[in-house]
Amino acid sequence: AALDGARPRPDDRFRALGPDDDSAFIRLMAAEAAATLEDKPADRILEWAAGVVPRFVVTSSFGAESAVLLHLLSRVAPEVPVLFLDTGLHFDETLRFRADLARRLGLSVVDLRPERSVAQQALRHGDALWSRDPDACCAMRKTTPLRTALHSFDGWATGVRRSQTPERAATPVVEAREHDGRWLVKVAPLVTWDDDRVDAYLREHDLPHHPLADQGYPSIGCAPCTARVAPGQDPRAGRWAGFDGKTECGIHLADDGTVVRTTTTPG
Ligand code: SF4
Structure with missing residues (x-):
């Protein structure tokens, strides 16, 4: 559907x-x-995306700057559900922010939970798996629940931005992603935004940051894997600190663990 001013219709x-x-x-x-x-x-x-993709959803971490994408959604397609990966290991501040923001913006948030509780995971894999094998922990608590949920959708949007990490620098605004044998449309509406633009949008619309964002946590995930960063440090330096090379939980990576860099045309 062309962007001709009319609301896009389902393809x-x-x-x-x-x-x-x-x-x-x-x-x-x-x-x-x-x-x-x-x-x-x-x-x-x-x-x-909300108009053309029949079963469309937005995912949100309810992190430092999540209010931007969610505010945009509330203006153009408030009926679209929002998926939140409730790993059981979030900061209390994140859970409160999630509830407050959803209420304020009038959005419907669906909590995705892992198959096992944190306690059940500890019984099976030992205490604090995240401190020994964060990839395995993220697979169980994030990527698998998201993959399972996406069986019910044709496409989804995230708040990923190219300027966040080198791995995200080539993220397309729209790409095709394969999940368990089905192809879905993945959309990144904020992909070209830089930090200044995000801050300006939050100010312009009087939107809240995550409460920890002003306390030295510019990038916020699960509590055990999120550390405070010093002023001027890479904003994502506090994520999985101590695990060289781990910069992503995996939900934005290809099935083989590599970063998807381009949308391929049918071959
Ligand atoms: Fe586990 Fe940490 Fe990944 Fe959360 S971010 S799922 S605690 S490894």
């Missing part, structure tokens, strides 16, 4: 898809959209 080609024939269409559509939407405002990108 009927989604309805005709069988389980085995969605790859080519979705990959082509994502490549076309990535080219068309690269320089469009974030609200138009979100509106396009």
